[in-house]
Amino acid sequence: MGNGRADRAVREARAKSSELGSTAAAKGGELRSTALAKSSELGRAAAAKGSELGRTAASRGAEARRTMRQLDVPWARCRFARMLREAILQFGLGPLIDVYTRAHVSGRERFERLPAPVILVANHSSHLDTPTILRALPLKWRQRTAVAAAADYFYNKRAVANAVALIFNTVPILRRGGGGVGNGAFEHVDRLIDQRWNLLIFPEGTRSREGKLGKLHSGAAVIAQQHGIPIMPVRLKGTHDAMPPGRNWPKRIHGLLSRRHRVEVLFGPPIWPGADEHRNDVMTRVRAHLEGQPPVAPPQREPVAPAA
Numbered sequence: 001m002g003n004g005r006a007d008r009a010v011r012e013a014r015a016k017s018s019e020l021g022s023t024a025a026a027k028g029g030e031l032r033s034t035a036l037a038k039s040s041e042l043g044r045a046a047a048a049k050g051s052e053l054g055r056t057a058a059s060r061g062a063e064a065r066r067t068m069r070q071l072d073v074p075w076a077r078c079r080f081a082r083m084l085r086e087a088i089l090q091f092g093l094g095p096l097i098d099v100y101t102r103a104h105v106s107g108r109e110r111f112e113r114l115p116a117p118v119i120l121v122a123n124h125s126s127h128l129d130t131p132t133i134l135r136a137l138p139l140k141w142r143q144r145t146a147v148a149a150a151a152d153y154f155y156n157k158r159a160v161a162n163a164v165a166l167i168f169n170t171v172p173i174l175r176r177g178g179g180g181v182g183n184g185a186f187e188h189v190d191r192l193i194d195q196r197w198n199l200l201i202f203p204e205g206t207r208s209r210e211g212k213l214g215k216l217h218s219g220a221a222v223i224a225q226q227h228g229i230p231i232m233p234v235r236l237k238g239t240h241d242a243m244p245p246g247r248n249w250p251k252r253i254h255g256l257l258s259r260r261h262r263v264e265v266l267f268g269p270p271i272w273p274g275a276d277e278h279r280n281d282v283m284t285r286v287r288a289h290l291e292g293q294p295p296v297a298p299p300q301r302e303p304v305a306p307a308a
Helices: 002-071 079-098 108-113 129-136 158-168 187-194 219-227 279-290
Strands: 101-106 119-122 145-150 170-173 198-201 231-237 261-267
Touching: 002 187, 079 101, 079 129, 079 158, 101 129, 108 261, 119 129, 119 219, 119 279, 129 145, 129 158, 129 198, 129 231, 129 261, 145 158, 145 187, 158 170, 170 187, 187 198, 187 219, 198 219, 219 231, 219 279, 231 279
Parallel strands: 101 261, 119 198, 119 231, 145 170, 145 198
Antiparallel strands: 231 261
16 A cells, blocks of 8 residues: 555656656747847847948948038139238238247257158147247248148138138138047048148147146047158147137237237157057157157057967
8 A cells, every 4th residue: 555655656746747847848948939039139129220320320421521521622722822821921910920929939950851741739729829830830841731620610601711721721620529530520631631731730629728738639640640640749838828718819918019928839859650559649649748748658569479
């Protein structure tokens, strides 16, 4: 009797175990099927999202290119415009600036050993900065230098855009806040550099209100690396005192009959970005020159161990 009950208990336990196993297997198969379906669904959603983002980026790039073509003033770089610009700078704007400032330029001899084109990178604290730098450049460099100007500041009105393009040979840059280098907004700049035009950039994006160097955006480093050309830092002193932001006309130190402001323009040694150097490291080296600090050496690459 006891053995019979034990056998039945064993058979029932085995049946129960088999049933549980079958249920677990079925449940596992169901979970695997659900997981595979969910994974496939997520994969399709990710692919669709990536495709959508790609189309959006391409659309934005095309829009940026169209905007730059519409804003740019290419006739301001023709031979006649260059001659007229030189006359305005030397016989109109230049003598007017000299009434309020006296300029001292150093480092101009560096251009004798430097191949064109280059990216000129300067600190920015006054509307006097651009004409002061252009006047300090050697003639053949000045006549082949374009000035990056904020599209949202100088290009809102066509008449203003034409005027600044004629006087300073400006080219529009889509965003003052940095970024946008890879979205088509700089293709017209790339073409200019390929045509051996130099480019003057103020990497702070706007004039410093206190005359101190602000954050430097890295667009200049990206362009220099892409084209394999050097950055020449240009340090300005005195323009902020002569015509700070908010003032529409320059001034002397203590009134019209007082002394003029001393303005200094220092062309630093060229900075060649390394092919694999991070753009922020390049701008750190540029910043040292703009602040009058000792030069910062480029980062050293880790030596590669020889294969065994």
